[in-house]
Amino acid sequence: MDVFEAMGSARAIRYLKPDPVDPELIEKLIWAATRASSPGNSQGWDFVVITDADAKARIGGAVADAMAGIFREPPADADRSVRLMLNGARALAGSLATAPVLVLVCGRMVYPPGNPDEQLVWSACYPAAQNLIVAARALGLGATFTTFQRRAEQVVRGTLGIPDEVRMAALIPIGWPDREHGPVNRKPVEEVIHWDRW
Template sequence: MTDASAVPEDPALFSTMSTMRAMRRIKPDPVPEAVLDQLVQAAVWGPSGGNMQCFEYVVVTDREVMARLAPLWERCVNAYLATTGKHAPEGMDGAAYGRMVDAIEYQRDHFAETPALVIPCYSFPPPRIDAEGIRVSAEALGPVAAARQADPSAQVRFHALAEGSCVYPGVQNLLLAARGLGLAANITIWHLMLEREWKAELGIPEGINTFAVIPVGYPVGNFGPVRRRSVREVVHRDGW
């Protein structure tokens, strides 16, 4: 009989997750193409809404392309540091935040030397809901919720979150795979401030949305334990 009160041993994956820092200082040494394929394979194994698998991954390793992207990265980082990233979040140690900013600036200043970038993309196919389907859906939700869901702002939010839910689990798989293979990687979305320019530089079609720019390479520093809030601070059992 299984003891429901027993706490199972932590699987090896837990130690990987607990030491998966955002590593922004990376060496210029190239990452083998086969290793980058492993990262994308890990991402593809992630869940996808309706199993539609409408994701695509742009992988950049060409130095000339990276050099053209570097000014865009610099503009996005500077815009972030001037606004959202200007001050440490409430409760965060100022010195720790300063070290993070130093790492962000280091990555900005050495971006052209980044050995690899992965840009996850996604675009839902056109919806195939007929009038009868809309009627049945509204009936299931009820008149108040159906009207709320029909609001354009609600549709925009739902669509964005639906696409994100099909992309970001794969991104987390990629980050875990990178850590497991001894690679530094971190997820960023600053490029969205200049997404049109990034897409134009990379030839990404207009109807395809980008969800992150992930620099990948071998770390300059060492992996170590992450600093996060405790479970007791964040859990609300059976309600808020």
């Protein structure tokens, strides 16, 4: 698939079929993630691929419990896309245990050497995560960028053995989509482009 087509249709896919995903495809996604740029090419990222049913159940249960107190019904006047997004996020948070694969994007404080900067950890992880999302789309896989790991940080660390000094940037559920990919809804370029001056 053409890269522009993949970028333009890499919607958050929050409903996934339970069918397994070939590990080779997951490795291809990690390949794409690790082609991203990072400060000084420091590549301070790591990816934990979670397929173990017990681990997914423990993490999924902790996230669902934490999110239960946060999610409310979408406001009555919310437009359709907001309602779909909130309902989808709630459904996804409640179904992590049955997602075929969860990828936890992690980062280490490695740059600049000698005086590492926390912000540069995130600036390495997010381009990698976006590369992964676009690559998943190109392969026909569904994926959603989430920060659900923040809701259950201790359970995620404990379950996966993530050292305290390692940062956790994103938790990305991946599987064959149970909703269609389609054009992402974004502001038009004319609204955000500034030629030469603000």
